[in-house]
Amino acid sequence: MSKIPDSAKKVFSGVIFDVWQWEQEMYDGTHATFERVSRPSTVEVIMTVGDKIVIQRQSQPDRAEPFLSLVGGRVEVGEDMLEAAKRETLEETGYVSEDWELVSARQPSGKIDWTISLYVARNAKKVSEQNLDAGEKIELLMLTFDEILTMVNRGELRRMDQSARIDLIHAFYDPEIRKKWETLIFKR
Amino acid sequence: MSKIPDSAKKVFSGVIFDVWQWEQEMYDGTHATFERVSRPSTVEVIMTVGDKIVIQRQSQPDRAEPFLSLVGGRVEVGEDMLEAAKRETLEETGYVSEDWELVSARQPSGKIDWTISLYVARNAKKVSEQNLDAGEKIELLMLTFDEILTMVNRGELRRMDQSARIDLIHAFYDPEIRKKWETLIFKR
Numbered sequence: 001m002s003k004i005p006d007s008a009k010k011v012f013s014g015v016i017f018d019v020w021q022w023e024q025e026m027y028d029g030t031h032a033t034f035e036r037v038s039r040p041s042t043v044e045v046i047m048t049v050g051d052k053i054v055i056q057r058q059s060q061p062d063r064a065e066p067f068l069s070l071v072g073g074r075v076e077v078g079e080d081m082l083e084a085a086k087r088e089t090l091e092e093t094g095y096v097s098e099d100w101e102l103v104s105a106r107q108p109s110g111k112i113d114w115t116i117s118l119y120v121a122r123n124a125k126k127v128s129e130q131n132l133d134a135g136e137k138i139e140l141l142m143l144t145f146d147e148i149l150t151m152v153n154r155g156e157l158r159r160m161d162q163s164a165r166i167d168l169i170h171a172f173y174d175p176e177i178r179k180k181w182e183t184l185i186f187k188r
Numbered sequence: 189m190s191k192i193p194d195s196a197k198k199v200f201s202g203v204i205f206d207v208w209q210w211e212q213e214m215y216d217g218t219h220a221t222f223e224r225v226s227r228p229s230t231v232e233v234i235m236t237v238g239d240k241i242v243i244q245r246q247s248q249p250d251r252a253e254p255f256l257s258l259v260g261g262r263v264e265v266g267e268d269m270l271e272a273a274k275r276e277t278l279e280e281t282g283y284v285s286e287d288w289e290l291v292s293a294r295q296p297s298g299k300i301d302w303t304i305s306l307y308v309a310r311n312a313k314k315v316s317e318q319n320l321d322a323g324e325k326i327e328l329l330m331l332t333f334d335e336i337l338t339m340v341n342r343g344e345l346r347r348m349d350q351s352a353r354i355d356l357i358h359a360f361y362d363p364e365i366r367k368k369w370e371t372l373i374f375k376r
Contacts, residue, residue, distance in 0.1 A: 005250070012200040012207060016223045016299065019202050024250050026322035034250055035203045037225055039299070062193070062212050062222055109297070110347070111204065111227070134214035155354075159298070162350050166343075169354060173361040 003113045004036050016040070020113075038113035043085040044072035044160055046103070046185055047095060047121045052142040053185065054093060054124070055157065059137040068141075068151070069159035070118075081105070081117040089121060092138050094128040097121035103184065106163055116161045120185055145182055191301045192224050204228070208301075226301035231273040232260035232348055234291070234373055235283060235309045240330040241373065242281060242312070243345060247325040256329075256339070257347035258306075269293070269305040277309060280326050282316040285309035291372065294351055304349045308373055333370055 004020045012019040017037045024034040047054045047070075059066045071092050075084040082100060090096060099122040106116055132138060143151070151157040152165060153172040171178040182188065192208045200207040205225045212222040235242045235258075247254045259280050263272040270288060278284060287310040294304055320326060331339070339345040340353060341360040359366040370376065 011202070014199070014207050014223050015209070015221050017205075017207055017225050019200060019205055019207065021203070024323075026249050027325060028322040030322050032323060033203050035205060037205050061214050112300075134216040134218050135212075135220060137215060155351075163343075166354060166357060169357055 003107065003111070004038060008036070036111055036113055041075040041081065041084075041115040041117065042072060043075060043081055043088060044070040044116060044118045044164075045085050045089050045121050046119070047071050047089060047093065047097065047124050048186060049095070049124050049142060051144065051186070053145060053148050054095070055141050055143060055148070056092065057139045057141060061135055066137075067159055068157045071121075082119070085117070085119045085121070089124070090128070091131045091133075092136070093124070093140055094126050094130050095121075095124035096127050097124040099123055099187075101184070104161065104164065106161055108162055118161050118164055122185075122187060145185065149178070191295065191299070192226060196224070224299055224301055229263040229269065229272075229303040229305065230260060231263060231269055231276060232258040232304060232306045232352075233273050233277050233309050234307070235259050235277060235281065235285065235312050236373060237283070237312050237330060239332065239374070241333060241336050242283070243329050243331060243336070244280065245327045245329060249323055254325075255347055256345045270307070273305070273307045273309070277312070278316070279319045279321075280324070281312070281328055282314050282318050283309075283312035284315050285312040287311055287375075289372070292349065292352065294349055296350055306349050306352055310373075310375060333373065337366070 005022055008020040008022040010018055011021050017039050019037050021033050021035050023031045025031055055068055055070055057066050057068055071089050073088040075081060101120045103118040103120055108116055149168060149172045152168045158165060171181050193210055196208040196210040198206055199209050205227050207225050209221050209223050211219045213219055243256055243258055245254050245256055259277050261276040263269060289308045291306040291308055295302060296304055337356060337360045340356040346353060359369050
């Protein structure tokens with residue numbers, strides 16, 4: 001499902017972003033240079049502890065304001081998505097789960113080759129302290145499903161795969177969609 | 189509102205994307221290379237003709253499937269946002285409007301310096317044929333506000349500023365938000 005054709009050449013390698021270009025035939029037979037960027041896949045985790053969902057209030061050194069987000073982060077070289085989700089969860093929260101389920105894997109952006117995989121990690125247990133890197137400050141919040149829906153609806157929790165965010169807004173209004181998410185997240 | 193600090197250096201210039209890097213001090217006093225990309229601002233236009241809203245079914249040479257979107261495109265060097273909106277509207281539709289209003293100007297992405305300005309252009313009149321470039325095929329659709337809300341709600345019309353998309357999903361369910369958008373779009 002890459003947005004970058006096989007004929008593309010990598011014209012820049014960065015610390016996060018790579019840039020790719022190719023010659024694209026246009027509708028009139030002429031050619032133009034087309035360009036996309038790629039970035040490493042990321043994972044996001046809806047983690048439950050009992051009947052609560054764990055989200056985080058995160059600060060980053062280049063941002064003035066903290067922001068709310070799901071647990072998650074960037075997939076490292078050689079990792080698969082689920083390994084990355086488990087590693088990020090342990091590092092950011094100190095929790096582990098034995099009950100993982102992939103919810104979706106989506107490409108959110110038209111001009112960027114970037115996949116977000118969203119997981120549910122149910123009934124997580126604390127096994128260690130957080131193990132954060134020098135660019136992270138993370139405070140954990142434990143919230144009910146209702147509180148999460150309200151925060152998503154108000155735009156307070158917006159840092160997540162936008163399709164999931166939109167579906168949770170539908171869930172705020174539509175009891176059937178709400179029930180579907182509640183069952184998915186808590187298996188109840 | 190740039191996401192790129194003044195100290196950043198441009199390390200790559202592409203046909204769409206530029207890449208910027210800087211040394212960021214971390215929470216423990218160490219430094220790491222941070223990176224963002226920038227891309228030209230874009231404009232999107234909710235154009236009305238009588239009691240209809242005009243959207244487009246667009247094909248691009250590197251995409252297998254056509255997609256629905258608002259009228260709009262990339263701001264060119266030396267143009268301001270409103271000039272770009274008027275130019276793209278005329279090129280893509282052949283219509284002009286005397287009644288423009290800026291709805292929002294938002295940065296949709298965390299790691300990309302990119303602004304989307306959303307306009308309403310009311311009571312547009314046809315003055316010419318479309319004037320498309322070699323990378324565009326555009327068919328115009330004229331729809332009622334109800335039809336637009338249904339398409340946004342179903343995810344059929346998703347190519348727009350995501351905050352506006354989310355607000356139109358709220359409008360599908362919430363009569364007050366719906367009334368606010370109807371008044372904004374049609375001034376009625």
